[in-house]
Amino acid sequence: MPRCCGASLVSVVDGDGSPQSLGLQIQDGNPRNKTALAPGHSLMDWIRLGNSGADLTGVGGVPRIVTLSELASHNKKNDAWIAIRGIVFNVTQYMDFHPGGIDELMRGVGKDATKLFESVHAWVNYQSILQKCVVGRLSRGSVSGTTPSPTENTTVSNTADCSSATLNQITSCTTDCAGQENVPDGDLSSIKMDWKQTIQLITFFFKQQTCKSPGLCYELTKQTDSKLIFKLIFENDTTTHILDLIGKIKWPPTCIRNFETMQVDFTFLKQEKMPWINYGIQMIMRETSTARLFREYEVVANILLSNLVHLLVLRAKDFLQIITPGRHVIVKLNDIDMLLGKDLSRSYTPVPPCLHPDYMPPNYTSNCQCLIIKKYPNGAISPSITTLQVGQTLLLSGVVGTFAIEKYDRYSVIHMVAAGTGLTPMLGIIQRSLSKRSVKTINLLHFNKNEQNMFYEDQLEKVSGKKLKVTHILSQPRDTWTGIRGVVSYELLEELVGKCKPDECVFTCGPLPFMRATRM
Known part of the structure; x- marks a missing residue:
């Protein structure tokens, strides 16, 4: 030719x-x-x-x-x-x-x-x-x-198979899924992808025109050094962006989520330092699926935060998730023999790697998830998870739950009442609220039994100040404790929270008896 x-x-x-x-x-x-x-x-x-x-x-x-x-x-x-x-x-x-x-x-x-x-x-x-x-x-x-019309005599794939497919299966499955034909033009249509670059870097970013997709989560898979799959997940609706790049990138990217503009940036180093005339070819597909897919994560750090509380830093290979605050994942152990042949699982809320850069955990990268887990000696799964060593693996699901923090953006004062590891879902909300100009005050009450059960207090103190106020309450402290003593009660909440005004909201998390007491 x-x-x-x-x-x-x-x-x-x-x-x-x-x-x-x-x-x-x-x-x-x-x-x-x-x-x-x-x-x-x-x-x-x-x-x-x-x-x-x-x-x-x-x-x-x-x-x-x-x-x-x-x-x-x-x-x-x-x-x-x-x-x-x-x-x-x-x-x-x-x-x-x-x-x-x-x-x-x-x-x-x-x-x-x-x-x-x-x-x-x-x-x-x-x-x-x-x-x-x-x-x-x-x-x-x-x-x-x-896509076959409803009147055609066509065998279609089961919708549940879509989310567990490989790349080739995804492109086929999303074409023929019965559930896809009736996907409405929903909220994800307002989210656009764009890109920018320098000689060394290329950034793909997604921005919502308006907050039409509260609780939006992201998944990113690297198929090869020049092929990326972005998934935008809103409830059971998923939009997939498949990018065939004209150049090669290095993994993992740097991820930045701007809670003010709702923009999410994924920035990659280029393998060759040169400008790209375009990023390549993009394909966009829609699917609906309720299937749950588990991925293997490797333990890269296991840090003891207090007497029984551990911070686990887990890394997936060529995959990352950005999970909105308040949502959770399901955890399974890889070694079923450890559980006497029983396939047990538990739900945990991912937490930010840190609230202050001085406390960034070792080996953390953007394709990691961080979990704070309390070891219960007679627990079914927590004793095994908290003893995992670096290099061992477990299984994590995709995002689970329906909590949407964006629905509370109209409140300028946020009260948080947490007991023990009930603090974990609050940490993501604190990180988000600290970055939002509309939030004027964050009032956190953290209840624990004694000093040995306290965790994260140094880091919370580091970020507290004019906007964030942190109060620790212990029920059985040492004699040297100079803070507040007691258990959750109407009188204590009235003193530390007061009567909520129209611009205030309260988040609570803890054991069931604690939750009942906060509603008195």
């Missing part, structure tokens, strides 16, 4: 649609391996056509799954699809713009032309030239790329 118009990187990050901003290098003259193009069919004309709003995909601009048989049916000059490196492009309107001529381009039409392309001109930046022509992803399975 004769050489097409070359494409080389230039040091332009943001462009206006010109050849230079697309990273294209226009070649003047008429090299012997190029075909003379008719007037109005230059590279500049092709770029103008792409920027005109015309649908060059032929499928309405909605990415889809394309099977080999479907690809083969689009093998004519006036209906031409071509697959390169797993992505299918509609090159019908590009025919007359191809510098190598129509006949040469037709050699790859209707088939996977990756080998042909790479053997002739692998240096050409086809992603930029054909970025407006993407039909979707090539699937070598037998699943059709179109």
Whole structure:
């Protein structure tokens, strides 16, 4: 195949649609391996056509799954699809713009032309030239790329299988799930992905236009160094963004969640320090699923916080979750023999790695989850979890629960009443509230039996001040204790919390008797 118009990187990050901003290098003259193009069919004309709003995909601009048989049916000059490196492009309107001529381009039409392309001109930046022509992803399975109508006699996959699938199964399953056909245009549609870069870094960020998705959680999976899968999870509705990048990144990313703007940034180091003309190809899919998927996490730190309370830092391989404050995960042990053959599980609330940077736990990275777990000597699972050593593993589920902290954003004063490890769900709320300008006061009451049961007090003291007030109450302290003594009671709560005003709310967490007492 004769050489097409070359494409080389230039040091332009943001462009206006010109050849230079697309990273294209226009070649003047008429090299012997190029075909003379008719007037109005230059590279500049092709770029103008792409920027005109015309649908060059032929499928309405909605990415889809394309099977080999479907690809083969689009093998004519006036209906031409071509697959390169797993992505299918509609090159019908590009025919007359191809510098190598129509006949040469037709050699790859209707088939996977990756080998042909790479053997002739692998240096050409086809992603930029054909970025407006993407039909979707090539699937070598037998699943059709179109969603069957309800009247078609089609066997569909079980919705529950979707969330436990691999990448290839996900793309097939989300196409054919019965539950997906009736997914409404819900709140996740307001969340947009964008990107920015420097020479060394590339950032993908998601931002809600309004708070239409309270309790939104994120999952990110690295398939390869150039393929990422983002999942935005809201209740049982999931939007999946699959990115085929034009360059390679380093794992894990730096994750920043801005609680004011509701923007979440994922920033990666590039393996090669150079600007990207674009980030690559994106596919977006919707699915509904209630299936629960467990992943293996490795213990990278087990820190004793107090007499019986441990902080576990757990890391997944090529996977991370951002869980909204107040939600929880389900924990299972990998070694079922430790549980005498019983498959037991418990729910725990992930906590921030720290509230103050001086207390960042060892070995923590963005793809870690932190759990605070109290060891109950006669407990079914906590004695085994709290004795796990670095390098051992356990299983964590995805996010569970329906609590949505955003529903309480109208309150400027937050009271928290916690007993023992009932503090753990409060920590994420404290971290979030400290960063929000609308929250003026955080009043935390932490009840414990004695000094040996206290934990996190040094770190809470470090971040307390004008906005955060922390009060420790012990029921059986030593004689040297100078703080408040007692148990939760109406009189004590009236003294330390008072009567709530319209701009105040109260969060409580602890054992059942404690919870009953707080409602008196």
